[in-house]
Amino acid sequence: MIRADTAREFEAFAAKHNLRGATIVLNSEGGSVHGAIALGRAIRKLEMTTTVGRTVPVKGAADPRVANIVPRADCESMCAFVLLSGAKRIVPPEARVRVHQIWLGDRRDDAAAANYSAEDLVLVQRDIGKLAQYTIEMGGSVDLLELSLRIPPWEPMRVLSRDEMRRMKLDNSDLTDARASAPQSTASAATNQFAPRRVSFSSREERERGWVMAENGGSTSLRRRHPLTVEGDDIGSIDLTFACGDKAGEFVVLYSELRRNVEDAGPQPLKSVELRIANKIIPLTVEATRPGQNPGEQMSNASGAVTSGMLQNFAASGLRSLVIESTAENSDPAVVRIGNTGAAANVTRLLSHCAQPANASAEHAELKRPAQ
Numbered sequence: 001m002i003r004a005d006t007a008r009e010f011e012a013f014a015a016k017h018n019l020r021g022a023t024i025v026l027n028s029e030g031g032s033v034h035g036a037i038a039l040g041r042a043i044r045k046l047e048m049t050t051t052v053g054r055t056v057p058v059k060g061a062a063d064p065r066v067a068n069i070v071p072r073a074d075c076e077s078m079c080a081f082v083l084l085s086g087a088k089r090i091v092p093p094e095a096r097v098r099v100h101q102i103w104l105g106d107r108r109d110d111a112a113a114a115n116y117s118a119e120d121l122v123l124v125q126r127d128i129g130k131l132a133q134y135t136i137e138m139g140g141s142v143d144l145l146e147l148s149l150r151i152p153p154w155e156p157m158r159v160l161s162r163d164e165m166r167r168m169k170l171d172n173s174d175l176t177d178a179r180a181s182a183p184q185s186t187a188s189a190a191t192n193q194f195a196p197r198r199v200s201f202s203s204r205e206e207r208e209r210g211w212v213m214a215e216n217g218g219s220t221s222l223r224r225r226h227p228l229t230v231e232g233d234d235i236g237s238i239d240l241t242f243a244c245g246d247k248a249g250e251f252v253v254l255y256s257e258l259r260r261n262v263e264d265a266g267p268q269p270l271k272s273v274e275l276r277i278a279n280k281i282i283p284l285t286v287e288a289t290r291p292g293q294n295p296g297e298q299m300s301n302a303s304g305a306v307t308s309g310m311l312q313n314f315a316a317s318g319l320r321s322l323v324i325e326s327t328a329e330n331s332d333p334a335v336v337r338i339g340n341t342g343a344a345a346n347v348t349r350l351l352s353h354c355a356q357p358a359n360a361s362a363e364h365a366e367l368k369r370p371a372q
Contacts, residue, residue, distance in 0.1 A: 002031030002078055007038035014046060023049040024086070025069055030077025033102055033127045037134045040085030044138065050086025052095035071095050076157060078102075080148070081131065083170055084140045090173040091165055098157035099148040101232075102127055109321065110339025111153040112226055113210040144168040150232040156335050158231070210342030213349060219243055222311075222350045226338055228259065236260050236297075240324065240338065244354035245305055251354065255284055255302040255324065258292060268328040273302040276323040278313035282306055302326075308351055314340055315347035 013019075024043060030036070043050065052075045055067040071092035075083050080097050083089060091097060102124065107114035128149070135145050143164075151158045165171040214223040221243035228236035236259040243252045255273055273284040284302035292299050314320055326334045 002028055002035045002039060002082065004032045004035045006035045007042050010039055011042050014042070019048060020046050021048065023051060025051055025053045025055060026075050026079055026083055027052065027054045027073040028075060028079040030079050033078060033131060036078035036082050037130060040082050040134065040138060043082070043085040044087065047087045049088040049090065050083050051090040052083065052092060052097065074098065080144065080170065081134065084135065084138045084144070088173065089171055091171040097160045097165060097170060099160065100151040100155070100157045101149050101153060102131065103153050108153045110210070110341040113339060113341035139169060141168040144170065152229060152232055154226070154337050155229065155231070211340065211346050212342060213346050220353050222346050224338060226336060228257070238324070238336070242306070242311060242350065249308045251306050251308065251311060253282070253284065253304050253306050257300040257326065259298045261296050268298070268331060270300045270302065271327045271329060273324065273326045275304065276325070277306060278310040280310060311347050311351070315343040317344065
């Protein structure tokens with residue numbers, strides 16, 4: 001993890017060892033923006049080579065510091081910008097470099113439900129400016145920063161392709177490669193390199209923040225609305241609802257998805273929906289896709305069942321989240337991670353409500369989907 005004091009620790013180590021021209025192997029989930037920028041500048045000052053990998057101690061070696069480098073590793077988030085600091089940069093084929101937006105660390109786990117002040121926005125924009133300046137200073141491409149800033153915290157990190165890493169100057173190990181030296185227009189890059197691979201959820205619509213109790217059709221349920229985005233572009237929203245089931249300790253889960261601007265692509269029926277909660281994968285039964293209320297809108301639904309234990313595990317403290325993955329015709333899976341803001345108190349209320357036999361049986365019989 002890259003912390004604010006990581007650069008200071010590195011410089012203290014470098015003062016005791018001759019690291020000029022050496023290779024530094026990166027395997028990190030990212031971390032502090034300021035820490036990564038300071039570390040990158042310290043690495044560039046020593047004209048080091050950067051690469052991605054893990055060090056594995058050699059069994060039986062007389063010196064415990066002796067290790068082999070294993071290329072199967074991850075360089076995520078701000079680690080990509082540290083990778084950029086190498087005078088020479090090498091990314092093995094087995095390694096993965098993944099990027100996403102910078103965000104306020106204490107609100108990353110459920111960013112869509114958090115509150116933000118004007119001061120928060122000032123901090124984020126200031127850091128984006130510093131990161132842009134650093135990227136140019138290291139000889140990188142602004143495409144790296146632009147793509148990173150597309151991916152909101154609730155979407156999966158974006159894995160960079162080999163071509164993207166070369167074009168963004170993250171890998172300059174073969175400068176004679178035609179792909180690395182050939183000029184490429186901005187329009188061409190946007191069309192060929194930034195095609196959406198993952199779909200996730202966001203919206204500008206006014207909404208409740210976090211998980212809330214809702215009354216619908218005479219039933220009481222736990223509901224969360226979340227935006228739907230494709231690499232940050234707003235295309236709709238989803239509703240996820242938990243309600244009383246017809247058995248003790250069982251709860252119905254309803255998934256509703258609204259997509260906009262689907263006229264050009266035509267209908268894209270859902271093939272499958274999976275809910276990942278409490279380390280369990282719950283396949284949901286998909287219903288037919290239908291047109292929405294407005295032109296260019298499409299509605300999709302799915303349903304299934306979870307246990308009270310799964311809900312209690314999700315609602316527990318510790319920054320827990322659940323994941324929805326849906327697969328539509330002719331497209332990659334859509335993935336969204338949803339935090340548990342508001343779940344702790346409201347799951348308890350739902351469990352208590354559904355524990356009353358009269359409520360459980362009546363509400364299961366009358367349960368309807370949430371209005372969009």
